[in-house]
Structure formats: C-alpha cells, structure tokens
Amino acid sequence: MxxxxxxxxxxxxxxxxxxxxxxxxxxxxxxxxxxxxxxxxxxxxxxxxxxxxxxxxxxxxxxxxxxxxxxxxxxxxxxxxxxxxxxxxxxxxxxxxxxxxxxxxxxxxxxxxxxxxxxxxxxxxxxxxxxxxxxxxxxxxxxxxxxxxxxxxxxxxxxxxxxxxxxxxxxxxxxxxxxxxxxxxxxxxxxxxxxxxxxxxxxxxxxxxxxxxxxxxxxxxxxxxxxxxxxxxxxxxxxxxxxxxxxxxxxxxxxxxxxxxxxxxxxxxxGDTPAWQILLPFFGGITLIVGSVIAVRQTDLKLMLAYTTVASLGLMVMLTGFGSDHALAAAVLYLIAHSLFKGALFMVAGCLDHEAGSRDLTDLSGLKRAMPITFVASLLAGLSMAGLPPLFGFLAKEEIYAALYGGNLRALLFTGVAVIGNALMMVVGLALAFKPFLGRDAKSPATAHDGPALLWLGPLVLALVGLAAAVFSAPFHKAISSPMLSAVARKASVVEVSLVPHIGVPLALSVFTIALGLTLFLMLDRLRAGVAYLLNNLGPGPDEGFDRLMAGLVRASFRITNLIHGGRLDVYVTLTLILVAAAFLVPMAVFGEGPDWPSLPGHIELHEAAFLLIAVSGLYAVLRAANRLDAIVALGIQGFAISVIFLLFGAPDLSFTQFMIETLSVVILALAMTRLKLHPADHRPWPQVLLDGAVALACGTGLMLMLLKVTQVPFDPVLTAFFNTYSKTIAHGANVVNVIIVDFRGVDTLGEIAVVTVTGLAILALIRIRAPKLRPDAHQSGQKAETADAGGAP
Structure with a gap:
C-alpha cells in the first residue's frame, strides 16, 4: 500500500x-x-x-x-x-x-x-x-x-x-x-x-x-x-x-x-538569530515600501499588479524574519490571501485587455454593465487586496498588525512600514476594483463583454474561494492555515483569527489603514503625480543599473579577452608553461614540501651511462640544429634514450609505449612542418632566448622535484594487490598494464582516444588550409603568386 x-x-x-x-x-x-x-x-x-x-x-x-x-x-x-x-x-x-x-x-x-x-x-x-x-x-x-x-x-x-x-x-x-x-x-x-x-x-x-x-x-x-x-x-x-x-x-x-x-x-x-531578525525585516520592509510606492504611479494594470506583488513579497519576508509566532501566522495567511486575490486580479487584467482592448487604467471606465462577471471577480479580489471584510485579505491584515505591534522602537517602526505599505496597496486594490467598471462615460469600446467562460472562470473561482475562506475561516484554518503554520514554526500551532474582530490595537490599526487608503484613493491622480515627481528626481534606479552592469561586463570581457588572447601562439604557450612551472614550484616553496635530495649511486653501468650520454647529446643537437627539420628529428633522440632506460629498469610496456609516442611525434611533426619553411634556423633575440630557457628550466625542475617527492612517499600496495588479484579473474587478462588501460580504465582510455582523434582532425584541417592566390594584377606588378607559410605549396 x-x-x-x-x-x-x-x-x-x-x-x-x-x-x-x-x-x-x-x-x-x-x-x-x-x-x-x-x-x-x-x-x-x-x-x-x-x-x-x-x-x-x-x-x-x-x-x-x-x-x-x-x-x-x-x-x-x-x-x-x-x-x-x-x-x-x-x-x-x-x-x-x-x-x-x-x-x-x-x-x-x-x-x-x-x-x-x-x-x-x-x-x-x-x-x-x-x-x-x-x-x-x-x-x-x-x-x-x-x-x-x-x-x-x-x-x-x-x-x-x-x-x-x-x-x-x-x-x-x-x-x-x-x-x-x-x-x-x-x-x-x-x-x-x-x-x-x-x-x-x-x-x-x-x-x-x-x-x-x-x-x-x-x-x-x-x-x-x-x-x-x-x-x-x-x-x-x-x-x-x-x-x-x-x-x-x-x-x-x-x-x-x-x-x-x-x-x-x-x-x-x-531563524531565531540576530542576523535573521535584522536582515529579513530590513530588506522586506524596504521592498514593501518601494513596491507599493511605485505601484501607485503606474496606470498599466499589469504593472500596478506587478509592483504590488513586489510589495507583498517584501511584507511576507518581513513577517517571516520578524521572530514571533504571530508574525509567522500572519505571513502564512497573507501568502494564501495574496495567491488568491493576485491570481484573480491578473486574470481580470487579461480579460479587460482581451475584451475591452486596453489595460491602461486611464482608458477604462463604465464597464460594469458590459462585463458584470468580470466586475464581480475584480471587486471581490480587489477588496481582499485592500484588506476589507468579508474577504480573506482582511484576516491576514488583522494578524499582521497583531504580530507587529509592540511597545519597543523596532515594533513601532515595522508597524508603521506595514501601515504605509498596506494603505498604498489598498489604493491599488480599490483602483482595480472600481476604476475600470464604474463611471458614466465609458471610454472602452462598445463591443466590450465578459468573453468566453474560460476567461472569467478562473478569476471568479479564486475570488469566491477568498470569500469562502474568510466566511468559513474555522474549517479553513484547521485544514490549511494551522498545518502550514505548524510546519513553518516546527511546533503544533493554531490560527484563530476570523471575521469577528477583536477590539484592540490591531482593529484600530486596520481602521486607520482603511481611512488612510480611502483618502489616498480619492486623491489618486495627485498622488500619482507626486510619486512620479519623486521618482524622477531620484535619478536612475536598479533597472538602469542592471543595463549599465551588463554593458560594463561586456566591455570588461572584451578588453580582458583582447589582453589574454592577443592572437600569438608563442605567448599562449609561454604563459601556459609559466603556470605549469608555478603549480609545481610555488606550493613546494611556500609549504616547504620539497623532496630530500637523493644520494647518487656509487656505480653506474656502462650501458646506462651511454644512454644518458645519448639523451644529453640529443638535447645539445636540438639546441644547435641548423634548421627546424633537424631540430624535430633530434628531438626524438632523448625520447628513444629514455625508452631504452625504461626497458633496462623492467618496464617493457612503458618502454614500448614511449617508443611509439616518440616515433609518431617525430613523424607527425615532420609532416606538419613540411608545410612550412623548414630551412631557416630559429633565430630569436637573446631576451627571448633567456625567457624561453628560464621557462623550460623551471618546468623541467618542477617536474623533476615533483617526481622525486612522489617516489619518496611510502609505497601503498593496495592498488597493486587489487589489480594483481582481479586482472585475470575479472578481466581475463594476464598483462596487468594492458588490463588496467583497456578494462579498469576503459572509459578514461576511450576519452584519451577521442582527444587524440579530435586533435588529429584539427591538425589535418590546418595542414589542408591553403592561402588564396594573389589577384592577377599582382603578376603584372612583378609579384609571384605564392602561398603563405601555413598554406603549403601552390
């Protein structure tokens, strides 16, 4: 079950x-x-x-x-x-x-x-x-x-x-x-x-x-x-x-x-910490005032509703952080009330736009007869937003004032914020409820009507639910409000507020809010003009600030990109190698994690010394190469010498892999470089030579020290034992190295193959690029049509 x-x-x-x-x-x-x-x-x-x-x-x-x-x-x-x-x-x-x-x-x-x-x-x-x-x-x-x-x-x-x-x-x-x-x-x-x-x-x-x-x-x-x-x-x-x-x-x-x-x-x-009870009420209160003030300036129905949503969200955040059980109950009730009346009012705004042809408050009036169902839905939802009985918004407002009012300065401050915010939202609620529908001169088209049932069904249902929830508040609280409050407070809690008012400060604050809201509503045009004057003189707000921030981000990104990506491959490689050297050397120097210098062996076999000498000779050959092709060929000498050393010290698989890599590297580089001019020697100024040499030495030294440090760490044979035990029984392979690569690290190997394949395709594309031939008039001026270095033979 x-x-x-x-x-x-x-x-x-x-x-x-x-x-x-x-x-x-x-x-x-x-x-x-x-x-x-x-x-x-x-x-x-x-x-x-x-x-x-x-x-x-x-x-x-x-x-x-x-x-x-x-x-x-x-x-x-x-x-x-x-x-x-x-x-x-x-x-x-x-x-x-x-x-x-x-x-x-x-x-x-x-x-x-x-x-x-x-x-x-x-x-x-x-x-x-x-x-x-x-x-x-x-x-x-x-x-x-x-x-x-x-x-x-x-x-x-x-x-x-x-x-x-x-x-x-x-x-x-x-x-x-x-x-x-x-x-x-x-x-x-x-x-x-x-x-x-x-x-x-x-x-x-x-x-x-x-x-x-x-x-x-x-x-x-x-x-x-x-x-x-x-x-x-x-x-x-x-x-x-x-x-x-x-x-x-x-x-x-x-x-x-x-x-x-x-x-x-x-x-x-x-919750229940000073930081929580400071940050949430502070930002919530500011948002409540900002949203409600800007809302009364608007004439577009959707913008009026949008800014009151901002204000309502601020009120909910303020209550959630206020730090009392009554405040949490008020936040719960207001969230439910807001969901019902705001959904209804937005759909009413859509109905007016869809059926009356406008959502500008100054263009709408006298629609009560033409759109009676829409008017009923707007009236109920608007009055709930205004906090008037017998709607659920009234219950939420009563609980808000019961939660916020107190004798200390903090309580008085946030109570005042709530009164101002609620009064301004009441102005918007009354404007939405009455302005489009009342009035003798209908500014809206004569064809305005309620529209199909699907348009007015949603707002009417939500408005009626807001009415029923207030009228039948006891069962509604038992089923919805109290369980929600208990979950937020993490203890059994009961919401008891109803349409029957309790004589006291919360009721007095509600009456004062209603009186203030009605007064402001009757002078809505002057209030709107005053708010517009205030906002215009405050200068650009966060919305314009967002545009400036995004524009600055784009400019900064462009400049940083140009700085970092100058289009020179040698700079990219140099910077990359400098970072690699720093990654090796800096942690060792800062944290004192350098390796102990190993003792030199007392006796070196003749063949070992010979291959070390061959590796050093290869390095000298690279440095003294007369042209680039000779340097590439000489580059493989050290690799082959090291491969033999791997073989001598009992790693034939690794040696074979090194031989393959060195051979393929030399062949591929030689093929790629045949598309370029290989004969000139690589002449660089001495400052460049010194920089490149220093970077190369730093990278080599860092890698050497890291390898020495690794080899000095006590060996843990757990993985060795695991692979020796299971390579044959699970993967059915006697060659442990091959089994590790193909089976245990199969996905990793597949990724390496994919990387090599993509790299090969990129090299192939570069090799096949040819520079366009010069215009015919170039021949007339004595210039020969030829390809660029990267383009190959004509």
Missing part, C-alpha cells in the same frame, strides 16, 4: 511534465479545446494532494522517494507537510485554472501549443521545487523554474523588450541559484545530511556553526533574487512582457513565492 501511494505521488509530481510533452500535438489537433484535456492532468494532481489534507491536518508528514546516488546519500525524494502541501495545492489548483484561461486567452495564436508546453513545464518545475526533500533535487528544480520562466517571459521573442526582460530574469535568478547551491553545499557539510526532512530535526548545529553567517547570506542570495527583494526586484515588473496567463501564474502561486517558501522552510534551521 505504501509503494502504491508513493507511485501515485510520483505520478502526480510528473503529470504536469507529461502534459507539457503532449501540449503541442493536442493543440495542433484539437485547437484551444485541448486546454480542457491539458488542465485535467494538473487537476488530477490537485485531487491527489487534496487527499493528504486529513493526514497533514492531524500533524502527519508524507515522505517518499528513490535512491539516486546511494554512495553520496543523494536521493530523488519528496516531503509533504503543511507548508509544502499548501504550496502544492496552490500550484496545481491555480495552475488548472490558468491552463483553462490560457486556452481562451491564446486562442488562435500560432504558437499556442509551445506556450502551453512551457507553462506546464514551469508548473512541473515549481511543483518539484516545493515537494523536494533532497538538496540536489531542490536545486535542480530551482534552476528549472528559472529556465522555464526565461522561456515564458521571452515567449514573444521578436520584441526586444521581451528578450531583455527574459535575459534579466535569467541573470538575476540564475545568479541567485548559484548562491543557493553554495549555501546548500555548506549546509550539507555542516549538518551532515542531504535531506530537508532530516535537516529540520538537527538541533542548533547550523546556527552555532562558524559558517552560519556564510550559509545565511548565500541562502538569502537565492531567496531574495527569486522573490524579488530590493534591489533585485527589477526583473519582476519587467517580466510583464510575458503574456498575461504567465503573469497571473508567476505572481500568484509559483516562482516569485519560491524564495518565500525557502525562507519559511528553513526558518526552524536558520
């Missing part, structure tokens, strides 16, 4: 990916109606995860998976508790509605199949991210969300703005992903575990580690970039270049909340 449940969970995890593979073919055959079939797969996943609600609500956890790399304790495993289950339900539930919505919104688009494939792949990546138990699995899915979001944001790739936005999102979130990888590796080393479910049971090992601050900063780098915290927030508004279904899904339940999910998941491991 357990294996059957694990198989079903694995299937539910992969169903969106299966739908992504099928999407292009189904759309080509059935058109937009295929969206019903495609939406069925995430809906089945949603139903499967919904079946875990009773078990999770009772405090249970669901784990499973398969061994991936057992030797490194790496597995493909999943972990479901109140936090990951809530995210899984949001991803698959809202994802089902988004797929249906996209089917109608993208109807008739030539690339609808490709679009839905990207969207479903994105859904599968996000679902895998929140379900991951393995560190490696978490990172892979984390980066997959960045890649798929790049494809979705840049879907309309013919527009330069879309390409720029996609690249910006990929650079920022991808860079954060690398920081996350480093943080996870440090977590692994400090805690000794590779799974989140095990990490959550490790007591204070991480927070007491000397690497804690490095781990925290790296994890925050990943979370802040993904969840668009200041100053990394710029990619999120620019991501509005994507089609509206992408914006609705990305902002409500998926990528932008991945960072918040990670912070909530690791709160029991990294």
């Amino acid at each position: 357990i294996a059957y449940s694990a198989a079903l969970t694995l299937l539910a995890l992969f169903l969106p990916l299966v739908a992504a593979v099928l999407a292009p073919a189904l759309i080509n055959r059935l058109g937009y109606r295929a969206s019903w079939l495609l939406a069925l797969m995430p809906f089945l996943s949603f139903l499967h995860f919904l079946s875990f609600l009773p078990e999770i609500a009772d405090g249970g956890e669901v784990t499973g998976g398969y061994a991936w790399v057992p030797s490194y304790n790496v597995s493909f495993s999943w972990y479901l508790d109140g936090l990951s289950l809530t995210f899984a339900l949001l991803i698959t539930g809202i994802g089902t509605l988004i797929v249906l919505y996209a089917g109608a919104y993208m109807k008739g688009h030539a690339q609808q199949g490709r679009f839905l494939a990207f969207l479903l792949l994105f859904m599968g990546a996000m679902l895998g991210l929140v379900m991951s138990d393995s560190f490696l699995m978490l990172f892979i899915y984390w980066e997959l969300t960045s890649i798929t979001s790049f494809l979705l944001i840049g879907f309309d790739h013919e527009r330069q703005a879309a390409r720029r936005a996609a690249l910006q999102a990929l650079v920022i979130t991808g860079g954060g992903g690398l920081a996350l990888l480093a943080g996870l590796i440090l977590l692994w080393n400090v805690s000794g575990v590779t799974q989140l479910s095990m990490l959550l049971h490790v007591d204070n090992i991480v927070t007491t580690s000397p690497y804690y601050l490095a781990i925290l900063l790296l994890i925050l780098g990943g979370a802040f970039t993904k969840s668009a915290q200041f100053p990394f927030h710029v990619w999120l508004p620019n991501a509005m270049e994507a089609p509206t279904p992408v914006s609705a899904y990305l902002h409500s339940a998926t990528m932008v909340k991945a960072g918040v999910y990670l912070l909530m998941r690791l709160q029991p491991v990294l």
